[in-house]
Amino acid sequence: MTLARRTRSDSFLSKPLLPVGVALLVFLIAGGWVCDGLAAAVEYDLSTSLIQNGDAEAGLSGWQTDGAVSVQSDGSASGRCFQLVVSDQPAVLQTPLLPVRRGEAVRLNYRLKADIQPTAAVILRHWAADGQTPLSQIRLPLEQTGGRWRQQSHHITSDPKAYFVDVRFVLNPSASSSASVLVDDVVLFREIRYEPMYADIQPLSANDTLYVFTKGPDRENNQFVAIQTLQGVAARTDRPRLWIDVGDDAFVRDLERRYQIQFDWSMARDWAGLMKTLKPYTSGRYVLYSMRDRASLSAAATLAGILDAVAVDTDLEQAVIDLGYTQAVDVRGKDGRWVFEKYRGQINDNLIIVHTNDPRFHRSAYHLKDWPAATQALSWWDNDEALSRRVFGSMAPCSPVYGWLNPVTDRDEGLAVRLHSEEGLFQIPSDWMVNLSVHASMGRALKDKSFRQIAPRQSPITEEDVHYVTFIMSDMDNILTEIGTHSFYSTRKFYRNPHRGEFPMTWGMAPSLVELSPNGVAMWYRDATPNDVFIAYCGLGYSYNSVSPYLQTHAKRLGEWMERADLRVLLLIDYVLPHDTLDDSYYESARWFTALEQVEGLIYLEYIQYAPHDGKI
Numbered sequence: 001m002t003l004a005r006r007t008r009s010d011s012f013l014s015k016p017l018l019p020v021g022v023a024l025l026v027f028l029i030a031g032g033w034v035c036d037g038l039a040a041a042v043e044y045d046l047s048t049s050l051i052q053n054g055d056a057e058a059g060l061s062g063w064q065t066d067g068a069v070s071v072q073s074d075g076s077a078s079g080r081c082f083q084l085v086v087s088d089q090p091a092v093l094q095t096p097l098l099p100v101r102r103g104e105a106v107r108l109n110y111r112l113k114a115d116i117q118p119t120a121a122v123i124l125r126h127w128a129a130d131g132q133t134p135l136s137q138i139r140l141p142l143e144q145t146g147g148r149w150r151q152q153s154h155h156i157t158s159d160p161k162a163y164f165v166d167v168r169f170v171l172n173p174s175a176s177s178s179a180s181v182l183v184d185d186v187v188l189f190r191e192i193r194y195e196p197m198y199a200d201i202q203p204l205s206a207n208d209t210l211y212v213f214t215k216g217p218d219r220e221n222n223q224f225v226a227i228q229t230l231q232g233v234a235a236r237t238d239r240p241r242l243w244i245d246v247g248d249d250a251f252v253r254d255l256e257r258r259y260q261i262q263f264d265w266s267m268a269r270d271w272a273g274l275m276k277t278l279k280p281y282t283s284g285r286y287v288l289y290s291m292r293d294r295a296s297l298s299a300a301a302t303l304a305g306i307l308d309a310v311a312v313d314t315d316l317e318q319a320v321i322d323l324g325y326t327q328a329v330d331v332r333g334k335d336g337r338w339v340f341e342k343y344r345g346q347i348n349d350n351l352i353i354v355h356t357n358d359p360r361f362h363r364s365a366y367h368l369k370d371w372p373a374a375t376q377a378l379s380w381w382d383n384d385e386a387l388s389r390r391v392f393g394s395m396a397p398c399s400p401v402y403g404w405l406n407p408v409t410d411r412d413e414g415l416a417v418r419l420h421s422e423e424g425l426f427q428i429p430s431d432w433m434v435n436l437s438v439h440a441s442m443g444r445a446l447k448d449k450s451f452r453q454i455a456p457r458q459s460p461i462t463e464e465d466v467h468y469v470t471f472i473m474s475d476m477d478n479i480l481t482e483i484g485t486h487s488f489y490s491t492r493k494f495y496r497n498p499h500r501g502e503f504p505m506t507w508g509m510a511p512s513l514v515e516l517s518p519n520g521v522a523m524w525y526r527d528a529t530p531n532d533v534f535i536a537y538c539g540l541g542y543s544y545n546s547v548s549p550y551l552q553t554h555a556k557r558l559g560e561w562m563e564r565a566d567l568r569v570l571l572l573i574d575y576v577l578p579h580d581t582l583d584d585s586y587y588e589s590a591r592w593f594t595a596l597e598q599v600e601g602l603i604y605l606e607y608i609q610y611a612p613h614d615g616k617i
Contacts, residue, residue, distance in 0.1 A: 003048050003424070003549040042105045042155065043556075044189040045397065047592060048424075048549035050098040051167065054110070054186035056080040067091035067171075074149075074184050081111075081184035084120070084171040091171040091181075097131050097164040098188060099393050101349065105191040108154045108167065113182035115147045119174040120181050125166050126159035129344050135159045142169075142181060149184075163344075163394065190397055192553045195350045196444070197400065197515035199375040201437055202239040203445035206260040210243040210438070211277065214268040221359075221366045222291055222313035223271045226320075228434070229304035229311040230274070232373025234281035235437040237308060241278055244434045248485045251435075254523055259442075275310070276323045283308040285328035290314045294365075295335035297357040298379045301369050302339050303329060305376040306346045311369065336380045340391055348376040350396050354420070355403025355431060357381050362405070364431040371402055371430075374437035383407035385419075392423035397550040398557065399424070400512070400541055404431035414575050414607050421548045426541035428512060429478035432485065439483055439517035446518040450564045451525050455533045457568070472571065472603070476508025477538040483513065483520040489527075501529030508537030508571065511561035521565060535603070536567040544575045544607070545589040555592040562598040570599050575607040582606065 052062040056071045057080055067084075068091045074081035084091035100106060114120065120142040126135040136159045143152075158165055167188060171181050213227050231242040243252065243263060255261040267273040289300035291313045300311035309328045312320050317327075331339075340347070353372050357379075359365040372379045382388055385408045392401075401420050404427075409415035417427050430436065473488065475481055481488045488494035488507075495507075513521050524534070539558050545551060562570070570593055576582045586604075593599055 003050060003052075042107075043192045044105075044107045045192050045550050045552040046189055047552040048397075049187035049189060050100075050106075051095055051186055051188045055184060056082050062096070064094045064096065065092060066094075069093050072182065074182065079184070081113075081182050082169070082186075084169060084181045084183070086171060086174055086179040088173055090173065093169040093183065095167045095188075097127060097166050100158045100162060100165050100190070101193075101396055102158065102162060103160045104158050104193070106156050106158065106165070107189045107191075108152075108156060108187075109189070110152050110186040111149050111184040112142060112145055112152050113147065113149045113184075114142055114145050114180075116142070116144060116171075116174070116179045116181060119172040119179070121170055122154075123168040123170060124156055125168065126162035127164040127166070128161060129163040131164055135162055149182075190550075192556055194396065194398060194553065194557055196447070197351075197512055198440040198443035199236070199348060199350065199377075201235045201374050201440050201444060202237075204240055204255075204259065204261060204438070204441045205445070207262065208239060209262040209264050210240060210255075211274055212243050212245050212263055212265045212268045213271070213274055214245040215434070219271075222316055224366055225297070225301075225369050226310050226312055226316060227271060227274060228367075228369035229301065229309075229373040230278055230282065231435075232370035232375075232437045233304060233308050233310070234278055235370070235374045235441055236305075236376075238281045240438045240441045241281060242274065243438060246434055246485045248487070248490050250487070250490045250523070251439075251483070251520070254519060258519065258522075272319060272323060275320060275325075279324065282310060283328070284325060285309040286312040286317075286320050286325045287328055288312055288314065288317060288330040288332065290332050293332050294357040295381070296331045296333065297365075298336045298381050299331040299334045299339045301353075301372045301379040302336065302347070302377070303331060303343070304369075305348075305373040306343055311373075336378065336382055337384075337387065340378060340380075344394075346376070347378050349394060349399070351375060351377045351400050351402065352392070352395055352425070353377055353379045353402045354406055355379065355381065356405070356407070361407075362431060364404070368403060368430060368433050368436070370435070370437045371433070374440070377402075381407055388419075389423055392420065392425055395423075395425060397424050398426065398540060398553045400428045401425045402428050402430045402433075402436075404429050417542055417607075418544055418547060418575055421544040424549045426539065426543040426548075426554070427477075428510075428516075428541045430480065430484075432480055434485065436516070439520065440515070442517060442519045443515040447515075449518055449522075451514070451518075451521050451566050453525060453534055453566045454528045455530050470506050470603070471504070472506040472535070473508055477510055477542040477573070479510050479513065479516065481508075482510060482524065483517045489520075489524060495524070495527070501531050504531045504533070506533050506535055509534040509565060509567060510541070511536045511539070511558060511565055511567060512541060514561050514564045534565075534567060535569040535571050536562050536565070537571050538573050539570065539593070542573065545572060545593075546574050546576055546580070546586065548589075551589065551592040555596055558593070559596040559598050562596070568598060569601040569603065570596075571603040571605060573605045573607055577606055577608050
């Protein structure tokens with residue numbers, strides 16, 4: 001749907017890459033229940049209302065009506081409002097179904113003008129996941145206002161089983177033939193609430209041991225998928241127990257030296273040995289899929305997490321049976337849609353993986369499979385736009401999307417990110433990622449750690465008649481550039497270049513890494529020179545704020561991450577051109593970020609063309 005924008009214990013612990021991007025510094029900046037008495041305990045996102053056309057300026061568009069309901073003047077020069085009039089049948093003004101999280105706090109605001117007996121009410125109905133089964137409702141009588149406009153506000157918690165609510169204003173027949181109710185400026189705000197990016201993954205501790213599995217070009221992809229799901233399940237049910245070696249030892253060395261993590265290479269090429277050794281950290285079951293049935297791969301990746309099982313291709317089924325595993329479910333002929341409908345109540349709605357299951361579309365199809373297993377998230381790949389939007393809309397506001405691209409938009413990066421942005425999600429490019437569950441375990445282990453950049457922070461000198469240019473390494477919203485195999489950190493072409501430090505250079509830093517890989521942030525900062533400066537690249541992730549709802553939630557979480565990572569300049573990418581004009585109206589999107597005390601400067605990057613003005617200001 002389109003949303004209405006308003007202006008266990010803790011221890012110590014692919015997106016195509018461009019070489020170097022150049023950007024101009026554009027501007028600087030210095031069960032269903034209601035409880036109206038406990039509002040201070042909840043913070044609401046005032047940037048977005050779930051209700052469209054709550055001010056009647058578009059007539060009755062976006063509303064369902066019955067009986068005598070119309071749009072009238074609100075008494076101002078140009079304002080409009082809704083009018084419900086008494087007749088021989090109830091007058092009803094009703095929203096469509098609106099998505100909520102189970103047990104989520106919402107705030108309903110509206111203006112009311114009424115001089116009536118208590119025959120009118122606003123009713124919030126709570127609905128099950130199918131959108132057809134009613135669960136409960138809250139009825140709030142509309143008060144007499146003496147013929148004057150009065151502001152009304154109600155703080156409500158949705159039913160613990162509800163996935164949707166609707167709002168109904170109802171005026172029932174009464175003895176008064178002239179009674180009417182005027183309603184205006186109806187908004188429904190959601191609470192600002194988010195969960196750690198590391199979900200329920202357990203922390204690594206000093207002297208823990210990680211078994212190593214070597215993924216070489218000769219290893220079967222079905223073994224690779226199975227071992228990743230095993231890795232993810234173990235990381236959540238116990239702690240990380242497995243590291244997948246893909247040829248880059250930067251993080252192995254860091255974990256060994258800095259955090260005393262041990263690596264056991266004795267079974268690096270013994271797939272069956274690892275499957276047997278780590279079986280106690282699973283339910284002892286497997287989810288059967290077929291590599292020839294691409295959709296079943298996505299279904300198996302999701303159910304591996306929900307059922308604490310491993311995803312097993314038909315060609316490997318007898319091998320795992322011989323190891324003592326039993327079948328949990330056969331998902332051949334099933335897809336993500338089937339999983340979403342059948343297991344929705346068990347799916348983690350704080351994130352989603354949108355990543356291809358077909359190597360003909362992208363060769364990374366068999367990567368990132370530890371992540372749904374570790375986080376119990378939905379692995380989605382479906383070209384039905386309406387269905388995909390419904391699934392995306394069911395996620396918590398400002399949730400991350402892992403993977404890359406979207407079959408709805410084919411291989412168009414800009415349109416894929418725009419689609420996700422419109423549904424309140426932000427992209428974490430991560431198509432080739434492995435070992436993310438191990439990285440994220442450090443997020444929990446180092447959850448209280450903050451970081452400090454080496455580069456000195458100086459106040460800018462005021463000068464006239466000059467333009468400033470900053471060199472920024474592009475594409476660092478993609479966490480593969482920071483913590484992936486052969487990342488920019490590990491590559492002599494980039495951070496390992498012997499000339500680094502000889503001139504001022506700006507590097508991106510994905511703010512999400514303070515929770516997804518804080519030891520990765522520490523590595524980059526520790527090896528920096530005074531000429532290496534880091535900026536927050538793309539906000540929470542790659543998204544287009546000009547079309548994104550929930551910007552207040554986005555900004556609040558971003559401020560917390562920037563504070564931990566000592567980031568003071570924010571780079572935003574957006575896709576305004578050629579759809580619209582890039583002018584000072586963009587402030588309506590940017591203002592949520594410019595208001596952050598952590599943000600001292602803002603850099604804007606236009607997706608369609610990095611430097612559309614050829615240096616002109």
